Amino acid sequence: MATEQITKIDDIVVRFAGDSGDGMQLSGTLFSDASALTGNDIATFPDYPAEIRAPHNTIAGVSGYQVHVGNHIYSSGDKCDILVAMNPASLKSNLKWAKKGATIIVDIDTFTDEALEKAGYTENDHPFTDEMERAYTIIKAPVTSFTQRIGNEQGADKKTADRCRNMFALGIIFYATHKKLDQTYAYLERKFAKKPEVVKLNKAVLTEGYEYADKLEVMHSHIFEIAQADSMPKGRYRNITGNVATAWGLLAASEKSGRRLFLGSYPITPATDVMVELAKHKSLGARVFQAEDEIAGVCSAIGASYAGALACTSTSGPGLSLKSEALGLAVMVELPLVVVDVQRGGPSTGLPTKTEQSDLNQALYGRNGEAPLVVMAASSSANCFYWAYNAAKVALEHMTPVILLTDGYLGNGSQLFRIPKMADMPDIKPRLATPNDPNYRPFRRDPVTFAREWALPGMEGLRHRVGGLEKCPDGPLSTDPENHALMVHNRQEKVNRVANYIPDQEVTGDPDAELLVVGWGGTSGALTLAVEEMNKEGKKVAYTHFNYICPLPKNTGDILKKYKKIVVCELNNGQFAGYLRTQFPECPMTQYNKIMGLPFEVGELKAEFERLLAK
Amino acid sequence: MAEKHFVPKADREYTKADFTSDQMVKWCPGCGDHAILAALLNTFPKTNHKKENICMVSGIGCSSRIPYYVDTYGFHSIHGRACAIATGVKLANPALSVWVSMGDGDSMAIGGNHLIHAVRRNQDFNITIFNNEIYGLTKGQYSPTTKFGQVTKTSPYGTIDYPFNPGELVMGAQGTFYARALDCLPQLTTDIMTRAAKHDGTSVVEVLQNCMIFNDKTHAAITDRAVRDDRTIILEDGKPMIFGKEKNKGLRFNGRCLEAVTIGENGITMDDIMIHHEDTEDTGIHMMLARMSGDLPVAIGVIRNVKKTSYTQLYEDQMEEQMANGKYKCVDDLLNSGDTWEI
Ligand SMILES: Cc1ncc(C[n+]2csc(CCOP(=O)(O)OP(=O)(O)O)c2C)c(N)n1
Ligand code: SF4
Ligand SMILES: [Mg+2]
Numbered sequence: 001m002a003t004e005q006i007t008k009i010d011d012i013v014v015r016f017a018g019d020s021g022d023g024m025q026l027s028g029t030l031f032s033d034a035s036a037l038t039g040n041d042i043a044t045f046p047d048y049p050a051e052i053r054a055p056h057n058t059i060a061g062v063s064g065y066q067v068h069v070g071n072h073i074y075s076s077g078d079k080c081d082i083l084v085a086m087n088p089a090s091l092k093s094n095l096k097w098a099k100k101g102a103t104i105i106v107d108i109d110t111f112t113d114e115a116l117e118k119a120g121y122t123e124n125d126h127p128f129t130d131e132m133e134r135a136y137t138i139i140k141a142p143v144t145s146f147t148q149r150i151g152n153e154q155g156a157d158k159k160t161a162d163r164c165r166n167m168f169a170l171g172i173i174f175y176a177t178h179k180k181l182d183q184t185y186a187y188l189e190r191k192f193a194k195k196p197e198v199v200k201l202n203k204a205v206l207t208e209g210y211e212y213a214d215k216l217e218v219m220h221s222h223i224f225e226i227a228q229a230d231s232m233p234k235g236r237y238r239n240i241t242g243n244v245a246t247a248w249g250l251l252a253a254s255e256k257s258g259r260r261l262f263l264g265s266y267p268i269t270p271a272t273d274v275m276v277e278l279a280k281h282k283s284l285g286a287r288v289f290q291a292e293d294e295i296a297g298v299c300s301a302i303g304a305s306y307a308g309a310l311a312c313t314s315t316s317g318p319g320l321s322l323k324s325e326a327l328g329l330a331v332m333v334e335l336p337l338v339v340v341d342v343q344r345g346g347p348s349t350g351l352p353t354k355t356e357q358s359d360l361n362q363a364l365y366g367r368n369g370e371a372p373l374v375v376m377a378a379s380s381s382a383n384c385f386y387w388a389y390n391a392a393k394v395a396l397e398h399m400t401p402v403i404l405l406t407d408g409y410l411g412n413g414s415q416l417f418r419i420p421k422m423a424d425m426p427d428i429k430p431r432l433a434t435p436n437d438p439n440y441r442p443f444r445r446d447p448v449t450f451a452r453e454w455a456l457p458g459m460e461g462l463r464h465r466v467g468g469l470e471k472c473p474d475g476p477l478s479t480d481p482e483n484h485a486l487m488v489h490n491r492q493e494k495v496n497r498v499a500n501y502i503p504d505q506e507v508t509g510d511p512d513a514e515l516l517v518v519g520w521g522g523t524s525g526a527l528t529l530a531v532e533e534m535n536k537e538g539k540k541v542a543y544t545h546f547n548y549i550c551p552l553p554k555n556t557g558d559i560l561k562k563y564k565k566i567v568v569c570e571l572n573n574g575q576f577a578g579y580l581r582t583q584f585p586e587c588p589m590t591q592y593n594k595i596m597g598l599p600f601e602v603g604e605l606k607a608e609f610e611r612l613l614a615k
Numbered sequence: 616m617a618e619k620h621f622v623p624k625a626d627r628e629y630t631k632a633d634f635t636s637d638q639m640v641k642w643c644p645g646c647g648d649h650a651i652l653a654a655l656l657n658t659f660p661k662t663n664h665k666k667e668n669i670c671m672v673s674g675i676g677c678s679s680r681i682p683y684y685v686d687t688y689g690f691h692s693i694h695g696r697a698c699a700i701a702t703g704v705k706l707a708n709p710a711l712s713v714w715v716s717m718g719d720g721d722s723m724a725i726g727g728n729h730l731i732h733a734v735r736r737n738q739d740f741n742i743t744i745f746n747n748e749i750y751g752l753t754k755g756q757y758s759p760t761t762k763f764g765q766v767t768k769t770s771p772y773g774t775i776d777y778p779f780n781p782g783e784l785v786m787g788a789q790g791t792f793y794a795r796a797l798d799c800l801p802q803l804t805t806d807i808m809t810r811a812a813k814h815d816g817t818s819v820v821e822v823l824q825n826c827m828i829f830n831d832k833t834h835a836a837i838t839d840r841a842v843r844d845d846r847t848i849i850l851e852d853g854k855p856m857i858f859g860k861e862k863n864k865g866l867r868f869n870g871r872c873l874e875a876v877t878i879g880e881n882g883i884t885m886d887d888i889m890i891h892h893e894d895t896e897d898t899g900i901h902m903m904l905a906r907m908s909g910d911l912p913v914a915i916g917v918i919r920n921v922k923k924t925s926y927t928q929l930y931e932d933q934m935e936e937q938m939a940n941g942k943y944k945c946v947d948d949l950l951n952s953g954d955t956w957e958i
Contacts, residue, residue: 232958238953299696457708463687
């Protein structure tokens with residue numbers, strides 16, 4: 001490596017794209033894990049089709065995985081510095097995600113006439129035009145033939161060998177990012193512990209990819225050393241996806257509160273992994289029930305809550321629609337319940353594997369009657385842990401259903417997670433009734449929080465009935481007009497008073513800002529970076545990001561009133577903006593919306609903010 | 616593995632009065648639901664379950680008001696979802712004795728999906744279906760059990776819906792306990808419910824109930840005193856299938872189907888009469904018995920009662936095994952598992 005020339009960089013974005021069966025998600029994960037283990041901060045973004053294996057070599061079948069690695073990473077990055085394209089279709093559909101001047105690594109063996117045609121290339125629109133070659137550094141690696149040769153040498157059949165092609169590409173990436181292979185060797189040894197021949201083959205292909213890169217002249221000037229994560233707080237870290245973090249947050253809340261964890265759910269993309277994760281943890285007391293449908297999922301959770309569990313249900317948009325009626329019941333019976341909605345593109349089946357923030361209105365308003373509940377949103381893959389924990393805490397302490405909004409981007413994406421100690425997590429004190437309390441009444445309320453008490457079947461002397469019909473505070477049914485008005489008021493007031501227990505909303509950025517950027521939920525990475533970059537450029541922009549949606553932090557109005565220009569940015573057509581406008585009609589707000597099933601890009605946000613500043 | 620009994624035993628003897636609530640019962644006078652309530656109140660003391668651990672769950676309908684009239688824990692939920700709610704109650708706390716009450720519409724129309732899956736899982740709870748073959752609470756629309764051709768408010772020209780037979784549905788869903796009772800035979804209903812309570816797994820008791828306002832006498836062709844003995848047969852485990860006022864009629868299997876025969880006629884003797892076995896694994900005969908109508912007497916009593924490890928038992932076994940031998944003992948273990956590193 002005498003001539004190699006290493007460029008030090010703050011961060012790099014690598015995008016792996018290939019056919020659904022090409023193992024791109026695995027390559028991406030292995031690269032991000034190895035990066036995290038060698039001290040980089042990371043964020044990942046899987047971008048995969050709804051079909052498990054769409055026809056081979058078609059655009060529909062392309063699966064992508066973007067990894068952003070550096071010293072302090074907020075998001076998975078806009079466009080990539082390195083694109084791996086395992087076939088023509090993945091190059092065709094992913095080129096738009098490559099920065100100008102990016103390095104593009106293709107498996108040249110797959111660029112046959114047939115595959116080119118399937119990908120939609122024509123004679124006039126060939127992938128390797130002079131213009132292309134000038135705009136990018138294109139590395140035409142014979143991935144398939146090299147991999148098959150190694151497979152042959154080791155006596156593996158063609159199919160088995162082909163399955164390792166992703167390792168060859170990964171080897172090139174490790175070379176280009178100046179990383180060692182040991183991490184991944186160790187992973188392969190663990191993963192295929194029972195199949196030594198598979199370990200051997202994968203390791204050999206990985207090494208071959210690395211050495212192939214080393215022998216390429218062009219690569220020598222394309223080696224990047226990525227800055228270590230130094231600005232992050234000290235501590236023990238791990239890599240985690242949003243859905244796993246959500247599951248773990250619920251487990252943590254269960255342990256802290258002493259309430260059994262129950263999850264009743266029905267599989268739905270992109271929320272399924274919350275259930276998949278919790279199903280593994282019976283040893284930690286997680287009681288998971290795969291119901292016959294979403295209605296049964298939420299209803300079983302409501303039943304479990306009545307019986308005393310920290311009860312949860314996880315779903316995505318269409319599933320939340322099915323749960324609406326039961327959520328009204330949960331509001332009416334005033335039982336703790338956590339509903340996790342990992343949002344996806346809608347309406348209807350919509351874009352199952354793509355991200356969106358368009359369930360906000362449904363979460364806020366999607367029930368019959370006056371049916372207030374608490375709505376909150378996580379804002380990073382890692383902080384899904386804390387928001388799930390918090391959702392459970394609020395549900396248990398305030399005796400209310402809570403909807404936690406995450407989204408496909410957070411749920412499937414991964415990030416570094418600083419591991420907390422359970423001893424440091426805030427207390428959770430469920431409002432359990434006292435057995436044989438002669439004064440127990442089902443709807444007697446705490447005068448401060450307005451929360452009722454939780455009397456569990458099995459407790460002596462507290463037998464009572466709950467249900468969807470309106471009740472009077474003492475418990476029996478009532479259709480009295482005054483009573484209904486009172487109960488509606490009390491249920492609303494209970495939710496409103498949650499605001500007394502949440503921290504003030506914070507604003508970051510320029511203190512004399514002209515423009516306030518408002519975001520909520522899963523968009524905080526790109527928004528933070530856009531505002532930070534503009535502040536560095538001396539632009540007068542400030543930023544506030546909402547996690548508590550209903551109720552809003554009490555100082556929300558005070559913040560909004562300070563700014564001449566406000567832009568509410570969200571991945572929908574303006575649902576949060578509309579919600580804020582109804583509460584603060586005196587504050588003029590513009591909105592910036594993206595409804596393409598994709599996260600925000602820093603570039604597009606900055607352009608919009610510049611435009612607003614110049615106005 | 617022997618079934619474990621999760622519900623704690625009563626610490627004293629209860630009577631019906633212990634379970635009677637102070638709420639005014641608001642069903643129409645003469646409604647069959649009163650008798651079913653009485654049967655249930657008589658059943659609870661016999662189950663020997665601790666009173667605090669009994670939990671009623673219902674959906675929506677006239678029949679679903681029952682939790683208010685029973686002095687136990689109770690959940691009057693939403694239309695069709697009682698089985699799903701009960702599933703969560705029992706999973707969260709297997710020490711509860713869970714009783715689900717539903718109407719025919721509640722259980723087999725809007726809640727049909729939950730019913731079949733609850734039955735299929737065989738979780739340990741007790742279902743009572745109040746079958747009045749009509750939507751009572753909404754004032755008389757046809758239900759999934761309304762007789763074919765019947766005129767109701769929403770079928771002014773007669774229904775063209777083929778009705779469900781609840782017994783067939785339960786057995787089609789691999790049900791392990793199915794019985795049929797009559798609101799006009801409260802003692803028998805209590806006996807059946809008591810046996811249902813003892814069953815490990817999901818028990819379904821269908822009670823033929825009269826809605827005297829919107830579907831009066833729908834079951835009269837079999838329940839009227841004058842015809843009841845000839846039009847119904849009360850099945851008892853291990854006993855010959857005999858019925859009729861004179862106790863001289865019986866059922867036999869003629870190689871193709873069941874037929875009603877008279878003992879002493881055409882050379883028929885007691886030896887020709889079938890013996891009822893509740894615990895026959897195969898559903899064949901039980902299905903035939905549940906289907907009987909027309910020329911054959913309607914079967915009453917416990918039609919099917921077979922042993923099959925309950926979902927509750929399987930679930931608790933898995934929990935116990937994992938809690939004892941699982942990898943992680945606390946959330947800190949989990950958080951620090953796998954690849955972690957210091958920064
Ligand atoms: C979601 C929903 N749909 C419709 C209704 C109206 N509704 C209430 S009870 C009922 C049917 C009741 O019939 P059944 O279950 O047989 O009970 P019964 O009153 O006969 O005991 C209907 C349609 C409702 N309460 N909720
Ligand atoms: S309407 Fe029918 S089912 Fe309802 S209470 Fe009256 S008699 Fe009973
Ligand atoms: Mg009915």
